Structures are given as structure tokens and as C-alpha cells.
Amino acid sequence: MFTRPDTRFYKAAGLLLIAAAAFVIATLVLGGGPAEAETVEPVAAGTSTATLVIQNVINGLAFGVLLALAAVGLSLIFGTTGLSNFAHGEQVTFGALLTFFLSTNEQVTIPLVPGSFTIGLPLWLAAIIAVIVSGFTGWLQDKMLWGPLRKRRVAVLQQMVVSIGLSLALLNLLQWWMGGTRHRLTNASGGRITFGNFYVGTLTLMSVVIAAIALAGVALFLLKTRLGRATRAISDNPALAAASGIRVDSIIRLVWVMSAALAGLGGILLALFDNGAGFDSGARILLLMFAAVTLGGLGQAFGALVGALVVGVVSEVSTVVIAPDMRYASALAILIIVLLVRPQGILGRKERVG
Amino acid sequence: MDILINALEQMFTPATAAFAIAAIGLNFHFGLTGLLNMGQAGFMLLGMYGYAISVREGLPMWAAILVAMGAAILFGLLLGWPTLKLRGDYLAIVTIAAAEIVRYVGRSNTLVEVTGGSLGIKGKDYKGPLEDLSPFPDERITVGPFTYHGSASDSWWLRVVAWVLVALFLLLFWRLSNSPWGRVLKGIREDEDAVRSLGKNVYWYKMQALIIGGVIGALGGVIWAHGSAVVADAMGRPTTFWVWTILLLGGAATVMGPVVGSVVFWAALSLIRAVAKAFIPESILPSTAIEPFGLMLVGIALILLVVFRPQGILGNKKELAFHA
Amino acid sequence: MPDTTVLDGVAHEPGVAKPDPILIADGVVRRFGGLTAVNVGHFEVQRNTITALIGPNGAGKSTFFNLLTSFDTAQEGSGTFDGKPLRKVSPHKVARSGMVRTFQLTKALEGMSVMENMRLGAQDQPGESLLTAFVPPLWKSREREITEQAHDLLHRFKLYEKRDDSAGSLSGGQRKLLEMARALMSKPTMVMLDEPMAGVNPALTESLLEHIIELKDEGMTVLFVEHDMHMVRRISDWVAVMAQGELIAEGPASTVMQNAAVQDAYLGAHHDTDLGEDL
Secondary structure (H helix, E strand, C coil): CCCCCCHHHHHHHHHHHHHHHHHHHHHHHHCCCCHHHHCCCCCCCCCCHHHHHHHHHHHHHHHHHHHHHHHHHHHHHHHHHCCCCCCHHHHHHHHHHHHHHHHCCCCEEECCEEEEECCCCCHHHHHHHHHHHHHHHHHHHHHHHHHHHHHCCCCHHHHHHHHHHHHHHHHHHHHHHHCCCCECCCCCCCCEEEECCEEEEHHHHHHHHHHHHHHHHHHHHHHHCHHHHHHHHHHHCHHHHHHCCCCHHHHHHHHHHHHHHHHHHHHHHHHHHCCCECCCHHHHHHHHHHHHHHHHCCCCHHHHHHHHHHHHHHHHHHHHCCCHHHHHHHHHHHHHHHHHHCCCCCCCCCCCCC | CHHHHHHHHHHCCHHHHHHHHHHHHHHHHHHHHCCCCCCHHHHHHHHHHHHHHHHHCCCCHHHHHHHHHHHHHHHHHHHHHHHCCCCHHHHHHHHHHHHHHHHHHHHCHHHHHHHCHHHCECHHHCCHHHHHCCCCCCCEEEECCEEEECCCCCCHHHHHHHHHHHHHHHHHHHHHHCCHHHHHHHHHHHCHHHHHHCCCCHHHHHHHHHHHHHHHHHHHHHHHHHHCCECHHHHCHHHHHHHHHHHHHHCCCCCCHHHHHHHHHHHHHHHHHHHHHHHCCCCCCCHHHHHHHHHHHHHHHHHHHHHHCCCCCCCCCCCCCCCC | CCCCHHHCCCCCCCCCCCCCEEEEEEEEEEEECCEEEEEEEEEEEECCCEEEEECCCCCCHHHHHHHHCCCCCCCEEEEEECCEECCCCCHHHHHHCCEEECCCCCCCCCCCEHHHHHHHHCCCCHHHCHHHHCCHHHCHHHHHHHHHHHHHHHHHCCCHHHCCCEHHHCCHHHHHHHHHHHHHCCCCCEEEEECCCCCCCHHHHHHHHHHHHHHHHCCCEEEEECCCHHHHHHHCCEEEEEECCEEEEEECHHHHHHCHHHHHHHHHHCCCCCCCCCC
């Protein structure tokens, strides 16, 4: 499943560019009049719709890269185990909230432990610890829950419902821990870099750069290392991989660790991009991550990147025409439309069903 | 003692009945056919909007009910069309996404004139027709430890209507699941290729199951709306997950499973909250944490159920709805 | 007794025309990615005969089988069954038109009883439509007929004692028998068996063979995929051989086994394949 991007990749990317261009043009045509009044952050007084759309494409690409980082683990787990992990969103939230917990100067608490205290680590250190702890939660989950379920040969759909239960439990645990309010990881506004009519926030730019480096790392891992090749082999054919001496269970455990750590990092960067995180931040984007992964072709790690960029751009650009509070709806609608036309996803191979 | 009476009261609220109805609908999907509908809350919400908006705009009650059902039928067709030919988890992802779209659109300010945005539609706009039919007096009535209004909102009348409806849908499920039609669905749940090889139009049967379960879910939503209000955010993903927990708790594919599940679920949730409030000191479990604490236990219960007793309270291990 | 001499005058070559074909496939091509799994120029099955489809592993037999029954869709080609076109017909319609199939990996519906499995095989039960399902008087009488028919078949396949057990409790061989009996509930004109002997214990193979021969005696046409050449020799009137997706030989069992291309195909794939006694 994790095949090297081949000609299909370029074909799909070409199609996407055309589709995106059509979408942008359509928005330009449709969104002529009232657009400016409806957007949240007008770039400057008197901007044209075209400028607005391009600014939204920039925002969307940034959001897409961060979404891809958060979603790549979802895709890796699906590829290697067949599980659609509904608890992945909470993993994203956890990274962000743990970073806040470790770095804030406010009083923090732990559930069931009386009293409050302040840790106040520097943000970068808190983030590194949070990513490591996130990875550890992935290891723990696979050790305590998913590994034993696989050993008992519990059906994947049954495991999927287990992940829904886990998501419900973790979501409420996070709410219990951090309450219902949003928390900001940093008070620094960081300023913005302007080029011509457009701008990008410094914090956003930093987040995107870190995410891109991490994604490149994942790609290198999958394509160049022995373990990465083993991971791809398992995604292609688990029985064959096991027969050829690959230790499937240890690789899957590694995938869980990676997946959770990447989700945690994605959560931290999204919290910087989004000016904060609440207990349901991850849950809110869970479906966008599924959309990204499904668009790219379930289980295709590189597909997740393409899918996330599409989801990011569509959801941001759609705010030019529809109200900002419906932008996620447009991304999900794209998901359903793509399933109609190309159920195997943009990069997926056609799978025989039925 | 109050805790127990409170739990007893929770067993028979209109909300408990509404969730039982939604779970009966899901039983058509998952219990009978093996379909993973993760958007039951979307069907419920559409039913609520369909009914409430129709009544507000002056349609008679029967027409409003038809609108609610029609919305669910359209939604089912729209969701089933692309996904029922694909692997099971595609349906799961598409239904959950579509249900969220309904919620996003419903709560959006753009449609505030129609749906009331995130504040929703007020009870007085749509509860009238049903309450006017009430044979009970227009005052508070006490029976044993329970006191409710005779006709208005969360009333005795609504309880009677809701539970009669539950009984009707149970009868419907029993009749259909024990008919040749139900036999085809059970076959599809076990192995759809085998059923296809026997000359049955599997796609169309799955569509029928999706629609009939969705329509029942929509009517469950209408009942729920009469007990509280039409608010989009009350019908988010957690609601769908609760309906699942209820069905799996009671026992998927059994006739009484959804009712037993709903009664036990709501009573247990009320007991947990009350016990936690009464016995765990404020310094360890602050009052703001009681709600998430209870729902966290729901999630854990769902995990344990699926892993250790997938057949639920009433189910039969041989007739499991989970198939790989 | 059916007339088995009807194929006597037919030439022993792949793609040959038959006097009274019930199933015709023409120019069928199925590719997976870059791999061509099936590429059959022309193939006919004579009515009321037992035809075996054989070939080494990976020859495309099962894929061809799936194409003929519409469980898979070919990129190119056409076909007819009993004069009706097969192209782009959904699998359940193929089954309804009288061509039913079984599966290599048995698909007994394990959570259901043997009897329910059988009833599901029947056609024309009005209670299978949602609207009539509500009103039992509309379908109870047909249900009684179906049950009677199922009893007869279960007696014949020696499964009557098991009728109330869940299908999951049956042995592998009994499941094969159940699958075949279930397929017969629809009173088909043609039965397609995908490796009917695979995984069946030797005690049951004899009765399975007899059942297949009985099908022909009752006027049905049988096409089956099989690995065991001894079985093929015993019951088949005609044998078609596939290798690397193509039809390479046709003829009666004894002559086909002598065919150089067939021996090449088998020996190329498996040196130790047992082609039967007179090789």
C-alpha cells in the first residue's frame, strides 16, 4: 500500500491542481459580492476577492500540512492493522494539552490528585517531553489493548467500536483534566511576514516548517530504512510479511508509537497555528483527518498528505463563499463526493469488493 | 433513597424512550444487517428539524411527521448510494461525516432563520400539536414519588406516547426480523457474497435496512425534541456513540435489547453521577468534573462490552453482528 | 439417462463450438494492474453435461469463474447464458436466471441454522419483499412449500438430522454439502462449483461425486473447478484446461491429459502434479 509515488501520483496531483484551480475560479466568480463581509480576518480594507482567495489558499496549505502531520499516523495504523482508529483525535489533543500543562505559568491539576501546582517549563522543552510521552501512550495502548485484541483475533470492525469507546473515555478524561476552556500554548503573537498583499504568521510559518521536516522524516523512514520497508511490506500483505521473517507485532507496536508521537506533535503545532487548544480540539478535526486519509486512499501514507492539503485548502477557501462556521462541512462534503467518484481515494488502488 | 428513585425515574423518561427508539433503528442497521451506521444522531437531528420546522411553518402534525420521515429517507438514499457497495468502514466514515455536516449546517448562522442557528428551535414553536392531543389535565399530577405536568413538554402524556411508540417499533422489529425479509438481512450480515449468489439484490436490501432504521431514528429524534428542544449540538457524535453503547449493552440483533440497553444505560448513568456526587469529596472530584467522569465511564463500559461481552445482556454468542 | 455421446463429434481443441451450448464466453479479458489474469478467446459449455475446468495454480480458473458468474467484471468480452447476455449483469440476476454457484472457501452462513440457510436459497418468496413481510398470510404458504423442498434436499444430502443446528457447527465437508443443497433450492438450470472437493474428508467425497452426477441426471448442467485429476476423470464429460489465463486445451479427460501443451503447463508449474493413472 505504501508504494513509492509513481506515475499515478503525478496524474493524481495534476488532476488535483486542475480541480483546485476550478474550485478557486468558481469561488472567484460566485463569491464576488458579499464575501468580504463574511470572512473573519479581512486582509486589509478594500481587498479584492482574488486576493482573499489566494490568502485563503495560503492559510489552507498551512493548515493542510499540519493536518497531514496529525493524520499520517491514522493512515499508518490503518495500513498496517486495518483499524480505523476513532481515538486518534484525542491523541492529537493530548499532545497539545500536555505541552500546555508542562509549560504554563498557571496553576494546573491532575484528576483525582488534590491540590494544584505550576511546572512552567520552557515551551520547546515541554513540547519535546509531550511528544515523547505521546509516543509512550501509543506503546502503552498497543501493549495493553490493541496487541491483546489482535492476538485474540477480534474482528477489525469490533476493534473500531472499541476505539470509539476509547475516544469517548479519553475525550471526557481530557475534559475532566483541563476543563472546558481553551488554553494558549504561548502568549507571543510572533508577528507576521508580509509579501505583497499577502501575509503569513511567524508562528504558523515555524509550525509548518517543523511539520514539513517531520513529514519528510516519515517519508525517509518509510522509503529508506529497513524498518520502514518492513512497515510497507506489512501494509501490502501481512501474511506474506510474517512468512518472510518480519516480526509483524513489533513493527505494529513501533507504528503505534510513531503514530501517537506524530499525532502529539501535530496537536502541538495545530495549537500554535490555531491560537490554543481545548479538550475537544482533536475530536473536532478527527473527521477532517479521516477525510484526508480517505481522500488519499485508506492506508496510503503519501495519499494522506495529498488528501490533507485538499481538505485544508477546500475548508479555508470555502469560507469565501459560505459562512466560516460551515467550513468543515464543505471539507466533509468533498469527502463524500470523492467517494462517489473514486471510492479508492485519489492515490488508492482499486480494491475488489463484493 | 433519593438516588434510587432518581435512577428509577431516569428509566422511563421520554429521553430514555427516544434513545430506545433510535437504538431499535440502529438494530435494523447493525443488529440485523451488520451495517456500521455511525451517523444515527444525524438521522435523529434531521427528524427533529423536519418535524419542528414543518409545524412552525403551519403544516398539520401528520404532514410534519411525513416530512421528518421523508428527510430521513432522502438522507439514507444519499448516504447509501455511494457506500453500500464498498467495504463496511466506508459507510461508517461517510455516515459520521454526513451527520456532522447536518449538525454544522444546522447550527450555522447562515440558516438562523430556518434552524435557529446554535440556539436551535424553541419548544413553543413545535410542541403544540402533540400537546393539544393530550387527554390528560393541564396541570401537574403526582403518582407515587413522581410528579410531572399532565400535557406540557416533559409530561405524562409524552411518556405515554413515547413508550407506546417504543412498543410499536419493537413489534415492527419482531415481525420483520422473523420474516423472510429479515432472513435475507441476517444472511447479508453473515456473508453478503453468499446471499448474492442465491439471487438476492444485496445492495437494495442494505438500502432498505439503512432507510427503515434511519426513519425510526428520525422519529426517535422527534420524541426527544418533545422532551427538550431542537438543538443541533445535542445531536453530535457522542449521541451516536451512546446509541451504539445502548444497543451493544442490551444485545444487538435481539428484539428487546435496545429497550433494556436504554433503560440500564440511563439508570446507571444517573446512579454513577449521584453516587460520585455523594461519596467522592469535592477536592478529588469537583462538581464540574462529574459529567465528564460519568461519560468517561460510558466509554470504558463500551470498550469492556465489545471486548468481553459483544452479545450484550440479552444476546446469543452464536448470533453475533460483528463480522470481519 | 442424458445423452453423453453428444460431444463425440466435437473437435478436441480449445474454444471449439458445441452442438447446444448453454453458456458462451467470448473474448473475456481481466487485468489486475499490469497483470492479465484471464484472456479467454472463446469458450462454450454444452447443455446437460459435466464440464471440468482445470489448470495449474494461478491459471486464472477462479477468476474466470467469478467473471462468468458476474462476481467480477471483465475489462473486455461478452457472454451469454441460455441465450441471455451476461455483460454488466449483477451477480444476483445471474443467479436468478438459473446459474447458481458455490465458493472455493465455503460460505455457509454460520450464525444461521441449516434450515434457515436452505430457505434463503429459495426463489419467489413474497415475504422477502419489505411490504409483504408485514403480512404473514401472504407468505406463509410459500414458506411451507420451501420448507418441504428443503426437507427433501436435506434428506438427500444426509443433513436432515442437522436441520436445526447452526451451520457453524457443521464439519467442512458438511458445509460443502449444505452449500450445494442450498444452491439447489433455487431449482437452477446450471450449477457452478468452485473446487467442490477442497477440504472435504475422503469419506464424504464419494457421496459428493454421486450428488454431482445426479445433478446431470436431473437435467442440469455442471461446470466445476477442480484440482484432483482422479475426480475429474471419474465424473466429467468434457474438460477445459487453462494456463496463464488462457484456454489451452479442451476435450474428454483421457485425451486432454495426453495433450502436450497441458503436460507442459502442469509440469512447468508443478513437477509432482498427479495427472491421473494413464499418464
